[in-house]
Amino acid sequence: MPFAALAQRPAPVAVATSAAGIEFDIAAQRLGDAIAAYSKATGLDILIDGAHAQRLSAAVRGTFSAMEALEAMLAGTGLEARHASATSVVIRASRTAGGTASLPLPPDAEGMEESGFKEGEVLHQSYAALVQRALNGTLCASTQTRPGSYRLAMQLHVDTRGVVDRLRLLSTTGVSDRDAAIQIRLRGLSVGSPPPPSLPQPMVVLLLPEGPGAWSDCAQAGADANGRMP
Known part of the structure; x- marks a missing residue:
């Protein structure tokens, strides 16, 4: 299986490849497509709800750490990234103001x-x-x-x-x-x-x-x- x-402890997404910067040139586009380009550049395995993948990403151009690039890409989307493992990241609705969960949570899970x-x-x-x-x-x-x-x-x-x-x-x-x-x-x-x-x-x-x-x-x-x- x-x-x-x-x-694994879910923590704010951190640099998964290197502390050194990575060169990114990812245009603003459908988030699912932007995530695919990001994953190829960083080697991170990204999990994202299909509904969230239809949102518009922010452009990411320049040299950034993996964390900085992903945060920039998600800016304004109402989504946040959390590590599921050292090389796997889950993108979900932000728990801060403005974020709404895409999946209803049972009362005992809230x-x-x-x-x-x-x-x-x-x-x-x-x-x-x-x-x-x-x-x-x-x-x-x-x-x-x-x-x-x-x-x-x-x-x-x-x-x-x-x-x-x-x-x-x-x-x-x-x-x-x-x-x-x-x-x-x-x-x-x-x-x-x-x-x-x-x-x-x-x-x-x-x-x-x-x-x-x-x-x-x-x-x-x-x-x-x-x-x-x-």
Whole structure:
């Protein structure tokens, strides 16, 4: 299953390639096209809602850090960028004045604070692997939610019983019915054990389509992991 950046701390987007400046020459245009040019120049993997991609970007010309260029490109769009991993960035509606979320949030998700944990914390990484296996089992068990053909970034919180009690999509798969099905399957999912008390939450999960750097093990998950394959 193409998971990446599980439980990385989402932070204000930072230079992902080098502290040195990068030469940009990106005209004002449809944001999705501008992001494609930006991604090619920086090597960053950018996730953006299809609706947001239709907005008009600001021009970016000159030598900037990756952070400066992306901030300039998003100026006036009502969007902000947050890291999902060292090389993956989620673009979403800004939480500052003027920003409106493109996806309605469930009442229990509105108060969720962004968090995550540092790489190298063995206990936390081990639990992240457990969460990943649980997600793999339930998403692979349905042809509608089976990963491999879509991207999706989300935050999830696991309670003291080891159950996903809060879930929030940071982007969309591009299919509203699939987004809804994923939320239904994951909310209430049992991970199998409670999280370490020191685990900062919510965790961030990035699902990637099949391709370089992605991996898939739906075959191993089995059709009966969390219900029979429809």
